[in-house]
Amino acid sequence: MKKTAIDQLHELAAHLMEKGTLIAPIKEDAGFNFREISDAKNVDLTFHNTIISPKSAFFPQMEDFVRYQTGKNVPEAMPVELNLQPTFLFGVRPCDVKSFQIMDIHFSGTGAADPYWRKRREATTILGYAFDLDAPVQAEEFYRTLGIGAADPEGSDIFMIRKGEDLLLKSITPRGEKLLAQMSPLTEASADEEKYFEDYIIRGRDFKTRFTCVDDKTVAKKLENIFHNSDFWTKVSSACLSCGVCTFVCPNCYCFDICDETLFGRGTRRRVWDACMFTDFTLEASGHNPRTQVFQRLRQKVNHKYSYHVRKYGVISCVGCGRCTRHCPVNIDIYSIVEAALKV
Amino acid sequence: MAISFKQIEEKLKTEAKRLLKAGTVSVVLAYGKGYDENHPMPYVAKNASDVENIVFNEFCTYNMARYLVRYPRGTKIAIAVKAADSRAVIQLVHEEKVFREDLVVMGIPVYGMKNSKTGEEIDSRTTCGLYNPVLYDMLLGEEVHGQPVVSPYDVLAPYEAMDKDERFAFWKKEFDRCIRCYACRKACPMCYCDPCFIDQNKPKWGDKSPQSSGNLMYHLTRFHHLAGRCVDCGECSRACPVNIPLYLFHKKVARECQEMFGQSAGMSIQDKPVLVNFRVDDSDKILE
Numbered sequence: 001m002k003k004t005a006i007d008q009l010h011e012l013a014a015h016l017m018e019k020g021t022l023i024a025p026i027k028e029d030a031g032f033n034f035r036e037i038s039d040a041k042n043v044d045l046t047f048h049n050t051i052i053s054p055k056s057a058f059f060p061q062m063e064d065f066v067r068y069q070t071g072k073n074v075p076e077a078m079p080v081e082l083n084l085q086p087t088f089l090f091g092v093r094p095c096d097v098k099s100f101q102i103m104d105i106h107f108s109g110t111g112a113a114d115p116y117w118r119k120r121r122e123a124t125t126i127l128g129y130a131f132d133l134d135a136p137v138q139a140e141e142f143y144r145t146l147g148i149g150a151a152d153p154e155g156s157d158i159f160m161i162r163k164g165e166d167l168l169l170k171s172i173t174p175r176g177e178k179l180l181a182q183m184s185p186l187t188e189a190s191a192d193e194e195k196y197f198e199d200y201i202i203r204g205r206d207f208k209t210r211f212t213c214v215d216d217k218t219v220a221k222k223l224e225n226i227f228h229n230s231d232f233w234t235k236v237s238s239a240c241l242s243c244g245v246c247t248f249v250c251p252n253c254y255c256f257d258i259c260d261e262t263l264f265g266r267g268t269r270r271r272v273w274d275a276c277m278f279t280d281f282t283l284e285a286s287g288h289n290p291r292t293q294v295f296q297r298l299r300q301k302v303n304h305k306y307s308y309h310v311r312k313y314g315v316i317s318c319v320g321c322g323r324c325t326r327h328c329p330v331n332i333d334i335y336s337i338v339e340a341a342l343k344v
Numbered sequence: 345m346a347i348s349f350k351q352i353e354e355k356l357k358t359e360a361k362r363l364l365k366a367g368t369v370s371v372v373l374a375y376g377k378g379y380d381e382n383h384p385m386p387y388v389a390k391n392a393s394d395v396e397n398i399v400f401n402e403f404c405t406y407n408m409a410r411y412l413v414r415y416p417r418g419t420k421i422a423i424a425v426k427a428a429d430s431r432a433v434i435q436l437v438h439e440e441k442v443f444r445e446d447l448v449v450m451g452i453p454v455y456g457m458k459n460s461k462t463g464e465e466i467d468s469r470t471t472c473g474l475y476n477p478v479l480y481d482m483l484l485g486e487e488v489h490g491q492p493v494v495s496p497y498d499v500l501a502p503y504e505a506m507d508k509d510e511r512f513a514f515w516k517k518e519f520d521r522c523i524r525c526y527a528c529r530k531a532c533p534m535c536y537c538d539p540c541f542i543d544q545n546k547p548k549w550g551d552k553s554p555q556s557s558g559n560l561m562y563h564l565t566r567f568h569h570l571a572g573r574c575v576d577c578g579e580c581s582r583a584c585p586v587n588i589p590l591y592l593f594h595k596k597v598a599r600e601c602q603e604m605f606g607q608s609a610g611m612s613i614q615d616k617p618v619l620v621n622f623r624v625d626d627s628d629k630i631l632e
Binding site: 029030051052061062140245261263275279325326330335336 | 380386410529583
């Protein structure tokens with residue numbers, strides 16, 4: 001295990017930038033976000049969590065596939081190559097690390113592998129970062145309900161815990177071990193610090209976010225049973241504006257649209273995040289729209305995460321990070337909806 | 345005089361219950377409990393037993409007029425409105441999206457409202473800064489007097505001091521942050537177009553991808569679609585997850601409209617909408 005002083009963080013960041021691309025939290029006007037770092041001094045670990053989830057490191061909001069030119073008899077088209085350097089995703093909270101494993105199901109685990117997701121995943125080393133267990137719990141979060149601890153290292157290649165003015169780093173995977181051994185700005189941690197690290201992980205499992213003790217299959221079954229209870233769904237969605245904030249900040253939403261955007265004969269075919277909360281998400285070419293009502297769209301979102309996903313893949317597609325609740329303009333809380341559904 | 349939020353809440357509950365029980369209305373648009381006290385939600389009460397969940401506190405910033413257009417004509421609706429919200433109701437009546445005879449307007453005179461996400465006080469910097477509703481059938485509290493009257497346009501000064509290039513650079517930087525979640529248009533009581541121009545495919549008016557060109561197209565068009573219609577409730581900016589100060593542009597256009605036509609959106613039920621009402625002595629400045 002290694003360590004560094006928090007105020008020497010920029011040295012660690014600069015070291016990783018020499019090795020490749022560093023994606024880390026920085027403070028922006030509206031709050032923190034993961035961004036590709038161009039100045040090592042900008043890396044800032046004083047965040048609680050970011051506005052947009054780190055899924056954008058593997059599944060950016062916009063991904064160019066093909067560039068083309070129109071106007072000739074045969075359009076010219078060139079695929080856009082992904083030239084990836086080794087990438088370091090730095091400071092990811094345990095619940096968000098878990099989200100990558102769930103997203104892997106869709107982008108590489110069901111037979112049809114998405115090359116963009118897969119290549120980015122392969123190129124990326126994840127440096128997870130435990131939540132601060134001494135900070136007050138945030139009202140929106142509920143990752144404990146989904147079986148995730150505040151300091152779970154699983155899924156990270158290297159896991160980091162803050163101890164006072166130091167940052168402790170421990171390798172979790174062989175990949176992390178190799179990287180950690182090469183990181184020259186770090187010093188060896190003491191046996192006491194090793195113990196602190198291990199204890200912290202255990203303490204993290206007792207860190208109490210909102211919690212409902214219920215297994216995935218029971219939730220899924222219950223939601224299936226009340227699918228046609230439109231009174232319930234109308235009631236819980238009555239405030240919903242049907243905007244896309246919840247899905248865009250979500251670490252587990254993966255719906256996208258593919259569009260051709262052309263200007264003066266030059267165009268790009270690209271994939272852009274889409275949202276099941278948008279009216280035109282289900283609009284068919286015929287003009288028919290199977291989900292015209294707000295309650296149908298919110299029901300779809302909740303069911304996809306807590307019911308269909310369990311039935312198809314055996315796991316809830318939510319990690320309880322609380323972003324959707326925190327950023328919803330009208331304070332809709334998916335946890336409260338599921339809790340209410342269980343009581344119907 | 346301090347605002348008693350609890351007293352307003354009680355009056356809101358009493359009136360909502362009375363109107364629903366008497367069958368005067370079938371829907372009450374008010375505020376309800378959220379996941380904690382600091383995060384109330386827009387709330388729809390449809391029967392007397394729903395009324396218990398109604399709350400009112402300083403975080404009930406929502407403009408409930410946004411929800412009016414969801415109900416078919418003829419639905420009798422009681423709506424709780426603060427000052428700017430009442431202007432939205434008037435504007436929607438002007439545009440014949442709702443009808444005055446279908447509405448019972450429950451006015452809430454209030455100041456010192458706070459953003460539930462940031463805890464910041466909401467005042468004339470981001471909204472029209474009025475304290476008393478412009479239109480109401482009943483007032484759930486005492487009219488507010490003696491509070492400082494601040495022009496909602498004062499906040500524009502530093503931006504108006506910029507030259508054209510600086511201002512363009514400012515807005516470009518702001519719009520570059522946009523993630524195209526469309527929370528602004530969805531929170532806006534005046535954005536009721538179905539479909540919104542930006543969702544149209546044929547013709548396609550702007551790119552879907554969150555880049556400068558499409559973002560600029562979306563926001564500038566939306567700004568202009570709201571010219572003379574925006575009631576300065578500030579909901580678009582409050583809804584924005586990346587803090588784009590959309591209210592600045594709306595305020596600028598609203599002031600131009602006030603200066604040219606002597607009228608602000610939704611200030612009087614007797615007015616005609618500025619873009620509908622032609623008067624011979626109208627300003628020609630717009631053509632210059």
